[in-house]
Amino acid sequence: MRFFIKTTNHHRQPRTNMERSDFTPEEERLIEDEYQALLRDYLNSMHSQRVEIIERAYHLAKQAHNGVRRLSGEPYMMHPLSVARIVVKEIGLGSTSICAALLHDVVEDTDYTTEDIERMFGPKIASIVEGLTKLSGGVFADKAIKQAENVRKLVLTMSEDIRVMLVKLADRLHNMRTLAAQRPEKQRKIAAETQYIYAPMAHRLGLFPIKTELEDLSFKYEYPELYAEIEAKLTAIKGQQMDYFEEFAVPIRRKLTMMGYKFHLYARTKSVYSIYKKMYNQNKSFDQIYDFYALRIIVETELE
DSSP states (O other): OOOOBOOOOOTTSOOSSOOOOOOOHHHHHHHHHHHHHHHHHHHTSSSOOOHHHHHHHHHHHHHHTTTOBOTTSSBTTHHHHHHHHIIIIIIOOOHHHHHHHHTTTHHHHSSOOHHHHHHHHOHHHHHHHHHHHHTTTOSOOSSHHHHHHHHHHHHHHHHHOHHHHHHHHHHHHHHHHTGGGSOHHHHHHHHHHIIIIIHHHHHHTTOHHHHHHHHHHHHHHHSHHHHHHHHHHHHHHHHHHHHHHHHHHHHHHHHHHHTTOEEEEEEEEOOHHHHHHHHHHHTOOGGGOOOOEEEEEEEEOOOO
């Protein structure tokens, strides 16, 4: 999904009527800094180090999106860079998916074709980019037939290569993080689509942090006043709840230590959306909900 300001047609540049805008030296440094951060994320990962192909994908995407800005006013190139960082840092994918993330809007928004991508980067990256291009424009459409066709495309791309769906989730997550630039009616439409399609998909794929953030952001834009109310109440009791957690965790730590376990103990704050869902399902007010924190115990084991 693309959020950008359209500019004039140019060879190997975005099609459609777009107002082009050169970037300032500060914006060029912003783009370069984000790319260097992406490289650090990749080099710190467990994947084989294929920096050269990522470098080529970055330069092609930067040239293809040259001068284009998002609705927020920032350089469009910041979007594919951010998606690529989510792909490697938050999902844990490697160079093929990083390249596909960097290039995911190139075929749709410029004169480059899938054949161009395959010639320069090989069939795997081209196939993922093609799958992402097919999924562009969102799943919810104005007409039921079109909506059903888009859902069919979603299922087919998952069966062909699950990385298509994983990169798409990264794309949707960044779009949700930057949704404030959209008109309120567009925010609600995208939030509803995210809540009913992409958050459950992330859950099914085991991406719990992404699923939780997608749900929270969707709830924030669909019901902003209710979201703000619950968030404010959570903030007000945070210190009290953490004190309770520390007191509660003391005997657990002591017992596990006495038993000789190596373990990690974490307090996880429940999300605004999960608290709202409990209030709704149980027909309770905020004051009648008590389990705002979850205790997570991770025990290290040795397999023989």
